[in-house]
Amino acid sequence: MDAIKLLKQQHDEVEEAFGKMDKARDARRKQALFEEIADALAVHAAIEENHFYPASKSAGTEGLLRESVEEHLSVKRLIADAMKAGPGDPQFAAKVAVLQEQVLEHAKEEEKELFPKVRKLLSKEQLEDLGTAMEEMADELKEAGQPRMQVPGETAAPASL
Numbered sequence: 001m002d003a004i005k006l007l008k009q010q011h012d013e014v015e016e017a018f019g020k021m022d023k024a025r026d027a028r029r030k031q032a033l034f035e036e037i038a039d040a041l042a043v044h045a046a047i048e049e050n051h052f053y054p055a056s057k058s059a060g061t062e063g064l065l066r067e068s069v070e071e072h073l074s075v076k077r078l079i080a081d082a083m084k085a086g087p088g089d090p091q092f093a094a095k096v097a098v099l100q101e102q103v104l105e106h107a108k109e110e111e112k113e114l115f116p117k118v119r120k121l122l123s124k125e126q127l128e129d130l131g132t133a134m135e136e137m138a139d140e141l142k143e144a145g146q147p148r149m150q151v152p153g154e155t156a157a158p159a160s161l
């Protein structure tokens with residue numbers, strides 16, 4: 001699959017899961033949806049940082065990519081913090097709300113600024129090959145189970161490009 005299409009699809013899925021979480025009233029349902037979101041974001045960040053960003057690096061994109069890895073770092077810190085707190089914590093809903101705001105803003109910026117540049121930078125074939133490598137990594141992480149468990153160990157510094 002085209003790498004950009006894959007990432008947009010993941011953005012939409014995460015946005016939908018946040019929407020479900022907004023409506024959930026039951027604490028166990030909230031916890032399950034949060035775990036789903038945290039797993040999806042962990043996979044999304046890993047395939048971007050390991051494949052998409054390095055392949056997209058150019059003079060015209062480097063600034064955006066550096067911002068992106070900082071945004072990922074901030075998102076990872078919020079995920080780790082919310083995981084530690086758990087839904088029983090009175091700040092949990094607020095932590096998830098801030099996470100949602102940051103993730104949606106990050107996704108919007110990528111779609112509006114980064115992706116159009118990358119589409120010009122890489123050929124259709126390169127984007128297909130990149131998408132395939134990203135899907136493979138995503139499948140491996142999901143099969144290994146609970147990809148969110150990697151996140152607390154990635155909160156010290158941004159991913160290198």
Ligand SMILES: [Fe+2]
Pocket residue numbers: 044045048068072106110
């Ligand atoms: Fe991202």
